[in-house]
Each structure stands twice: as structure tokens, then as C-alpha cells.
Amino acid sequence: MEIDHMRTVELLAAKAATWGLPEAVEDAESDTEEDVVGLISGALKDIKKREKDLAELQFPPEITAIRSNMKRFRDLQKQIDNSKATMNELREAYESVSSRTCSLHDACDRALAEQTSLSTGSQLIKTNLYYFKQADAIMKKLSVAKLMVTGHSFAAILVSIDECLTYLRAHPEYKESEAYISKFEQCLSRAMTWVRVAVLADLEACFNAVKDRQAQLELDYEKIGRAGQEEDTFALLYGVFASKAAVVKASINVVEQRFSAVPEFEEMLAECQYAYFAKRNLLLGPILESTLANLSGTHDDSTCRLTRDACTFMLRTCDDEYRLYRQFFVTRHTEERKLSTDGRISPAMSTITSVFTSAQSPQQVHPFETFSEQMCRTLYDMLRPRIVHNPHLETLAELCTMIKIEMIENRCSLQMVASILGDDASNDQNVSGLNPRAGFVSVMSELVGDIAERIVYRAGMYAQNDIAAYRPAAGDIAYPQMLQMIRKIENEQKEQQEKEPEEGSAPATAIDQHCLWYPTVRRTVMCLSKIFPCLDIGVFHSLARDMLFSCIDSLETASKAIMESPAPAKGWSKKLDAHLFVVKHLLILREQTAPYRQNVLSFRSDSLNTKDFSIDFSKFTNVLFDSKSKWFELSTDNALLELITTVPIEMREQEGDSRRVLDQQLRASTFRLAHEASLLMIRDLADWIEIAEDERMKEGFQLSGHPKLAAGVLKDVSAVAYRNVGTKFTEIRAAYTLYIGVPETEEILLSPVRKRVIDIFTRVISFASKTYDAESLAIAGLPNVQQLILLLNK
Structure with a gap:
């Protein structure tokens, strides 16, 4: 059954493939046009006949359904084609309308934009013309006969000038900007002139009012300046001007706010x-x-x-x-x-x-x-x-x-x-x-600068006339009697204070210690203390150095006078008094000028150094006198060549300040003091060892040929020296205490004395050990160094 059905479908398909078509015509090209038309008409008739036959035929349901669907499809296809055509027509119509509408809208927008641009341009032109038109109007306002510079109208004029100038300077591209800027600057200059005239008129009115009131009150300037007329003077000189001050300040402020x-x-x-x-x-x-x-x-x-x-x-x-x-x-x-x-x-x-x-x-x-x-x-x-x-x-x-x-x-x-x-x-x-x-x-x-110059001059004259040129009186060099008297008075006061402790609180000195200073030292210290706040550091430093030099020279003069004064029957020598006098006052100067030296050191710079110059002729003398035999030698070691190629005179520069002046002078004076104090004890022994060492250095030295260097002589000299150390060192210590009065300083000053004494004895012992035999050493009986140290420190 299925096979039959498939066969039927194939036959129908084959039949349908050629259905409605004419039979194949061979040799169509040879036919004429009439024959072709006839054939087509016949074919159409044949097709209609066959369609009629087919319509009368009874087909299977499938075929009928297919044909019905085919027919419905063809109808739908026609409708679709019609719809597409209609749609294309509508689209073309819409596009045409839309294009014309957009063009219209664009044209309207362009017209509106052009209208707005023209309106803005017109307004801008009007605005820009305002800044140009104001020049003549402002100049006309400023050309009136009278103008109140503190009024609102003048302030408005200044505002307009400021705005116009600001605008024109911000737009230099305008053709006439420079010309109108010049016009507005003229307006500004005229406005400034109005303010100037108003201010000067107010000041002149104040001045004339003061002069008129002076005439009315019949007060001359001398009477105004008296103490009894202070109130009238103040009211006259300041009250009249103060009455116009607000107007003048307001006039200036009006312009200042803008310009x-x-x-x-x-x-x-x-x-x-x-x-x-x-x-x-x-x-x-x-x-x-x-x-x-x-x-x-x-x-x-x-x-x-x-x-x-x-x-x-x-x-x-x-x-x-x-x-x-x-x-x-x-x-x-x-x-x-x-x-x-x-x-x-x-x-x-x-x-x-x-x-x-x-x-x-x-x-x-x-x-x-x-x-x-x-x-x-x-x-x-x-x-x-x-x-x-x-x-x-x-x-x-x-x-x-x-x-x-x-x-x-x-x-x-x-x-x-x-x-x-x-x-x-x-x-x-x-x-x-x-x-x-x-x-x-x-x-x-x-x-202040003029006073400082005068101070420098007067201080220099003071240093020369009152310090360096000072000649001591008898009371100024009464040493050590003056110090002994003062110490005696102080001891009496202490004893009295100890006996009556309830009547006094603390022991007081008999006299101000400053009065015990040598006059030149006192004057130097007082002068430096007064001029220190007045002068610059560098100027004060230089002046203090010169003044200290003058004071030191005066101390040396007083020291010589003390040496020449008659020595007391008992006590130490006047040389020791003279040296102690110098050291005492140098220590005073050093202590009193310490704040100034510290101030100088804290501001230390090259400008503070005082420079001394000295000329050295040593090379010149060496070339001229020590090389006579080499004047004409044909070699590099020729005196004439050396004189030509070298600088025979040398300039030496030395820097110094007040601190160095005092330190150097104190060091030298301390050395002289220690030398003099040691000679009081071991002068003969020191002379003996100097002679002994000189003789021993000579060639062919024989101890037997020098009777002064014998062991017996050394025994006597060393015994005297040792005895002097035991007796006179106590006096020397007392002298140091009398002059110095500070235990720590006394020990420092006595230290070189002890060292010098020990050095002399050490040299003597060394000479004896190298020169004498055992028997001579026993005869000399030199003391031990340890004994000397104990003797000097007890």
C-alpha cells in the first residue's frame, strides 16, 4: 500500500512538471510570427481544456490540500507584494516630508541665530560705544568752574574713568583705543588737579588761620614756646589744622580707592x-x-x-x-x-x-x-x-x-x-x-657718632696726660708701709668685731679697696668702664689697648720710683716691693678688664685685631757686612746677586689686643718677680753655678786650677743659700700675702720661685757629682732636693 502511494506521488510530480506547458516545438526558428501566435493560442486553449479536465478529475485529498495551500500561498504572496509596494511608497513620502521639514527647521534656527547674533552685536556695539562716549561727558563735567571733590558726583566720575581706562587697556585691538586712553588720562589728570587744588587750598586756609590768630592774640613765636603758653600753643598749632584734616583725608581717599x-x-x-x-x-x-x-x-x-x-x-x-x-x-x-x-x-x-x-x-x-x-x-x-x-x-x-x-x-x-x-x-x-x-x-x-669721636679723642688725651704722663707722689709709692698700715687697721677692726659681735653684723674694711689702687690703674679702670657702652667693639678694643699700654708704662715708672726709694732697716728688698707692686696692679687690671675681653672674644673678627708693624734689617746687614768676601765670586753664592734678587728689608706684622697685652706683660712681670724672689735666697749660689758651668765648658778644665770652685767654697755658699731658703722664704711668702691677698693666686706666683730654687740646687748637685770625687762631695755637704722641697712647702 505504501509502495503504491509513493508511485502515485511520482507520477503526479512528473505530470505536474510539464503541466500547462506546450509540447516541444522543433524548428521554431523557421516558423513565422503568425505561426507562433497561433501556436500560443492553441497552447492556451489546450491548457484551459486540460485545466477543465483536471478540474473535473478527482484528485486525492493530499493533492487537493496542496493545491489549496498553493493557492493560499499565492494570495498571500500577492498581499505581501502589495504591502511592500505600499510601504515603499509611504517611506518615500515620509522621507520627502521629513527632509522638507528638517530643512525648514534648519532655516528657522539659522534665522534665529542670525537674529540673536545681530542683536548681541548691536548691544555690544552700544556697550563698547559707552566707554568711548564717556570721554567727552566726563571732560565736560570736569570743566565746570567749581567741583566738590568729596561729593558723590566726583566719586562717580572717578569710577567711570577707572572703568573706561580698564576696559580700553584690556582691548588694545580696537582702532581708537590709544586715542581714547589718552583722553581718559587727561580726564584723570584734571581730576587729580581738582583734588590737588582742594587739598592745597585747605592747607593754605589752615596756615593763614594760624597766622591770623597769632596776629590777633599778639603772640610771637618766643612767647608761644614758653611753658605758660603750652595749652594755647597746642590749640593754635594743632587745633586749626585738625579741623581741616578730615576734609583733606577724604579728598585723597576718594582718589586713592581707585588710583x-x-x-x-x-x-x-x-x-x-x-x-x-x-x-x-x-x-x-x-x-x-x-x-x-x-x-x-x-x-x-x-x-x-x-x-x-x-x-x-x-x-x-x-x-x-x-x-x-x-x-x-x-x-x-x-x-x-x-x-x-x-x-x-x-x-x-x-x-x-x-x-x-x-x-x-x-x-x-x-x-x-x-x-x-x-x-x-x-x-x-x-x-x-x-x-x-x-x-x-x-x-x-x-x-x-x-x-x-x-x-x-x-x-x-x-x-x-x-x-x-x-x-x-x-x-x-x-x-x-x-x-x-x-x-x-x-x-x-x-x-652719638660725634660724641663717640670726641670720646675717642678725649680718651687718647686722657691716656697721654693723666695716665702715661702721671708722676707718682710720695704717698703713691709708700710700699709696703701703706699696705701694712691697712692690714693693721683691718686686724684691729676684726678684733673689735669679735669682741662685740652683737653690735655689728659683718666686718667692714677700713677703706675702699679701690682707693688702694695706684691712681693710673684706678683711672684706667674707671675710664674703660665709662667708655665701654659708648663705643663700638673694634674702636673700644683699640682704645683700650693703647690705654693699657699707657697704664703699664706708668706702673713701670712707679716701680722704678719704688726701687729708688730708701729701703727699710728690716724686711725684704725694695726690688721685691717694686715687682710685687707691678704684678699686683697687673692682676687688678686683668680682673677688672675681664668683662671687656670676654665681650671682645665673643665678637671676634679680623677687624678687632690691632696690628703692629716692625721693620727687620737683619737680611740687609747680613748681605752688606757678613758676605764681604763673596762680592765678586763668579758663582751663585754672590753677595751682589743676593742683594739684587732678595728683599733685604722685611716688614713684619704683629696682631695684638688688650688681652694679649695684659697676658704678655703679666707673664714678663711674673718672671721678673720670681727671678728677684729667688735671688734674695740663692743669689751667691746662682752666681757660683754660672761661673762653674762656664769654666767647665772650656777646654783643659782642671778643678785644681780654680780655687773658687773648690768643695770648701761650695760648702759655704750652699750652706748660706740653704739657710736663706729657710729664713727668707717665709718673708717672701708674707710679702706675697701682703700684696696679693688671695691664697690661690699666691701659690701660683710662688710656684716659679720654688722651681727656680730647686733648679739652682739641682744644677749645683749635678755639677758636683760630675766634677768632685767622693771626698770632695763629702766636704761640700750639699742638701738633698727632697729636703729643699719640704723646706719650701712647709
């Missing part, structure tokens, strides 16, 4: 300040001169009191002027002001400084400082002649210390000025870095 960095503003401000300081100088000058003249007459007998009162008056005047100046102008420092775009300060700003000072300082200073300096010049001119002609060194030192410490350092610091002028001065940002007393400091510093 503080413009050179024209600096020039205008400089001219206003110049006019202000000129007016104040005309009013204050005669009053200051009159007041200082009255003070000079009142304190004609005391330069110190005159200087203190005059400086106090001048400081008070500087403070009053500063308060008034702050009411007129903003007082911040010139360097803190905004500079112009090129970074330069207006040349007119330096005019004030050049007017009130003789030389332009390297660094720009505040105008008020130069004005106050000019005021203080009157004080300088009054004080300087009296100081220069003052011959008293103590007065000069007191003046220098008073001006330098009390007036400048203590009363002119920024903290002190802030406390005097009030908290507003310290909190005001405009006054940062400005010291109203800076002019006073500058002038007084010059005066």
Missing part, C-alpha cells in the same frame, strides 16, 4: 605732602628754635640735663606731629604702596626726601621720617657745639649713654611708640613698619 597704583596719584600725593610739610616747617621752625634756646639758657650749667629735656621735648613734638599727620594722610610706608605696572616709583615721590635731607638715601624712606629728621636737626645744631667743646670725658660718656640707651633704644622702639601713641597705632595696618621717631633716631645717631 593708588597710578603715577599721577603718587605725584599728586607727593605735592600735597610737600605742601603740608612746608607749611608745618614754617610754623614749627621758629618755635622749635625759641624753645630750645630757652632750654639752653635754663640749663646752661648742665649739658646732661639740657640734652635730656631737649630730647624729651623733641620726642613729644614728633609724636604730636605724627598724630596730626595721620589725620591728614594715610601713613603706610611708601614701599608698601602699590607700584605702577612698570614697578617704578614716581619721581615726584622722592622730591620730599630730597627737600628735607641733604643727600638722597639709597632706600626710599617715608616722607614723615624726613620731615621729623629736619625738625630734629635744630636740636642737633644746638647740642653739637656744646658737646664738641666739652672737655670732660665723664660728661661725654654720660651723654653718649643717655642718648644711645635711654633716648634711642628705650624710648624709640616700635613697642614703646605703640604704647605712647595708643592701641590704634599698633592695630592700624597703615602704620606697619613706620616709626614716627625714626627721624629723631637718625639725627641722634649722628650725634
Whole structure:
């Protein structure tokens, strides 16, 4: 059954493959067109007939279903084709409409953008034209006959000028920017002129008002400066100006708020300040001169009191002027002001400084400082002649210390000025870095320099006349009697104090120890203590060195006088007194000048060293006198060649200071003292060993040929020396105690004495051991070194 079904399907498929097609026509090309049409018509008829036959035929259900589906498929295909065609038509129509709509929208957007651009351009043109049109309007406003510079209209004019200049300078690409910038600068210059005229008019009105009131009150400048008229003077000089200060400051502030960095503003401000300081100088000058003249007459007998009162008056005047100046102008420092775009300060700003000072300082200073300096010049001119002609060194030192410490350092610091002028001065940002007393400091510093020069000169003269040229009186060289008397009085006071302890607290010395010093030492110490705060370290160091040299020379003179004075019947020699006198006072100088030496060392530099120069002719003498035989030798060892090629004279440079001067002199004096003290005990033994060692060094030395070197002679000499050590060393120690009075220092000074004594005995023992035989050594009976050490230390 299945096989039959498959066979049926194949037959139907074969039949369907050729169904509806005409039979194959052979030799179609030979047929004519009519024949072809006929054949087609016949074929169509045959197809219709077959379709009819087929329709009448009864097919299987599968075939019927297939045919039905085929028919439905063809219908659907037609519908799909129709839908696609319709869809293509709709798409083409939509694209066409959409394209036309987008074009329309784009055209509208372009039209709106163009309209906006044109509107913005129009508005920008109007805005830009505003900055150009304002030039004529502002110039017209500034060309009126009278203009209130403190009013709102003037402030609005300045705002317009600032805005226009800022805009035009920010757009240099505009064709007429430079021309209109020049016009607005002219407007600004005219505005500055209005402010300048207003300020100068107010200052002139203040000046004339003061002059008129002076005439009305019939007060001359001398009467104003008197103490009884201080209130009237203050009201007259400061009250009138203070009444106009707010107006002047407001006028300047109006411009400064917008044009503080413009050179024209600096020039205008400089001219206003110049006019202000000129007016104040005309009013204050005669009053200051009159007041200082009255003070000079009142304190004609005391330069110190005159200087203190005059400086106090001048400081008070500087403070009053500063308060008034702050009411007129903003007082911040010139360097803190905004500079112009090129970074330069207006040349007119330096005019004030050049007017009130003789030389332009390297660094720009505040105008008020130069004005106050000019005021203080009157004080300088009054004080300087009296100081220069003052011959008293103590007065000069007191003046220098008073001006330098009390007036400048203590009363002119920024903290002190802030406390005097009030908290507003310290909190005001405009006054940062400005010291109203800076002019006073500058002038007084010059005066301090003049005093220091005078001190140096007078100190040099003092060192020559009162120290180096001092000749001791009989009481100055009464040594050791003066010290013995003082010690006796002190011992009596101690004994009395021990007997009556309840009536006194502590034992007091009979006399001030400073009075026991040699006069030149006392003068040197006092002079150095007075001039130390007044001079620079280098100057003081050099002057102290010269003064110490003079003092040391005077001590040497006194030492010679002590040696020449008659010696007492009992006691040590006058040479020991002379050497102890020098060492005692050198120790005093060293102790009293220790703070100055430490100060010098703490600021040690090459500028502090004092340099001495010496000329050495040794090479010159060697070439001329020691090489006569080599003048004409034909070799390199020729005296003439050596004289030509070498420098026969040598300049030697030695550095020194006060510390080295004292140390070297003290070392030399201590050596002489130890030498003299040792000779008091072992002079004969020292002479004997010198002779013995010299003779032994000669050739052919025989002990038998020198009877002075015999063992018996040495026995006598050494015995005397040993006995002197036992007796005189106690006296020498007592002398050291009398002069020095400090156990530690005494031991230091006695140490070289002991060493020298032991060295002499050691040399003698060494000579004897090398020269004498055992029998001679027994005869000499030299003491042991250990015995000497015990004898010298007991």
C-alpha cells in the first residue's frame, strides 16, 4: 500500500512538471510570427481544456490540500507584494516630508541665530560705544568752574574713568583705543588737579588761620614756646589744622580707592605732602628754635640735663606731629604702596626726601621720617657745639649713654611708640613698619657718632696726660708701709668685731679697696668702664689697648720710683716691693678688664685685631757686612746677586689686643718677680753655678786650677743659700700675702720661685757629682732636693 502511494506521488510530480506547458516545438526558428501566435493560442486553449479536465478529475485529498495551500500561498504572496509596494511608497513620502521639514527647521534656527547674533552685536556695539562716549561727558563735567571733590558726583566720575581706562587697556585691538586712553588720562589728570587744588587750598586756609590768630592774640613765636603758653600753643598749632584734616583725608581717599597704583596719584600725593610739610616747617621752625634756646639758657650749667629735656621735648613734638599727620594722610610706608605696572616709583615721590635731607638715601624712606629728621636737626645744631667743646670725658660718656640707651633704644622702639601713641597705632595696618621717631633716631645717631669721636679723642688725651704722663707722689709709692698700715687697721677692726659681735653684723674694711689702687690703674679702670657702652667693639678694643699700654708704662715708672726709694732697716728688698707692686696692679687690671675681653672674644673678627708693624734689617746687614768676601765670586753664592734678587728689608706684622697685652706683660712681670724672689735666697749660689758651668765648658778644665770652685767654697755658699731658703722664704711668702691677698693666686706666683730654687740646687748637685770625687762631695755637704722641697712647702 505504501509502495503504491509513493508511485502515485511520482507520477503526479512528473505530470505536474510539464503541466500547462506546450509540447516541444522543433524548428521554431523557421516558423513565422503568425505561426507562433497561433501556436500560443492553441497552447492556451489546450491548457484551459486540460485545466477543465483536471478540474473535473478527482484528485486525492493530499493533492487537493496542496493545491489549496498553493493557492493560499499565492494570495498571500500577492498581499505581501502589495504591502511592500505600499510601504515603499509611504517611506518615500515620509522621507520627502521629513527632509522638507528638517530643512525648514534648519532655516528657522539659522534665522534665529542670525537674529540673536545681530542683536548681541548691536548691544555690544552700544556697550563698547559707552566707554568711548564717556570721554567727552566726563571732560565736560570736569570743566565746570567749581567741583566738590568729596561729593558723590566726583566719586562717580572717578569710577567711570577707572572703568573706561580698564576696559580700553584690556582691548588694545580696537582702532581708537590709544586715542581714547589718552583722553581718559587727561580726564584723570584734571581730576587729580581738582583734588590737588582742594587739598592745597585747605592747607593754605589752615596756615593763614594760624597766622591770623597769632596776629590777633599778639603772640610771637618766643612767647608761644614758653611753658605758660603750652595749652594755647597746642590749640593754635594743632587745633586749626585738625579741623581741616578730615576734609583733606577724604579728598585723597576718594582718589586713592581707585588710583593708588597710578603715577599721577603718587605725584599728586607727593605735592600735597610737600605742601603740608612746608607749611608745618614754617610754623614749627621758629618755635622749635625759641624753645630750645630757652632750654639752653635754663640749663646752661648742665649739658646732661639740657640734652635730656631737649630730647624729651623733641620726642613729644614728633609724636604730636605724627598724630596730626595721620589725620591728614594715610601713613603706610611708601614701599608698601602699590607700584605702577612698570614697578617704578614716581619721581615726584622722592622730591620730599630730597627737600628735607641733604643727600638722597639709597632706600626710599617715608616722607614723615624726613620731615621729623629736619625738625630734629635744630636740636642737633644746638647740642653739637656744646658737646664738641666739652672737655670732660665723664660728661661725654654720660651723654653718649643717655642718648644711645635711654633716648634711642628705650624710648624709640616700635613697642614703646605703640604704647605712647595708643592701641590704634599698633592695630592700624597703615602704620606697619613706620616709626614716627625714626627721624629723631637718625639725627641722634649722628650725634652719638660725634660724641663717640670726641670720646675717642678725649680718651687718647686722657691716656697721654693723666695716665702715661702721671708722676707718682710720695704717698703713691709708700710700699709696703701703706699696705701694712691697712692690714693693721683691718686686724684691729676684726678684733673689735669679735669682741662685740652683737653690735655689728659683718666686718667692714677700713677703706675702699679701690682707693688702694695706684691712681693710673684706678683711672684706667674707671675710664674703660665709662667708655665701654659708648663705643663700638673694634674702636673700644683699640682704645683700650693703647690705654693699657699707657697704664703699664706708668706702673713701670712707679716701680722704678719704688726701687729708688730708701729701703727699710728690716724686711725684704725694695726690688721685691717694686715687682710685687707691678704684678699686683697687673692682676687688678686683668680682673677688672675681664668683662671687656670676654665681650671682645665673643665678637671676634679680623677687624678687632690691632696690628703692629716692625721693620727687620737683619737680611740687609747680613748681605752688606757678613758676605764681604763673596762680592765678586763668579758663582751663585754672590753677595751682589743676593742683594739684587732678595728683599733685604722685611716688614713684619704683629696682631695684638688688650688681652694679649695684659697676658704678655703679666707673664714678663711674673718672671721678673720670681727671678728677684729667688735671688734674695740663692743669689751667691746662682752666681757660683754660672761661673762653674762656664769654666767647665772650656777646654783643659782642671778643678785644681780654680780655687773658687773648690768643695770648701761650695760648702759655704750652699750652706748660706740653704739657710736663706729657710729664713727668707717665709718673708717672701708674707710679702706675697701682703700684696696679693688671695691664697690661690699666691701659690701660683710662688710656684716659679720654688722651681727656680730647686733648679739652682739641682744644677749645683749635678755639677758636683760630675766634677768632685767622693771626698770632695763629702766636704761640700750639699742638701738633698727632697729636703729643699719640704723646706719650701712647709
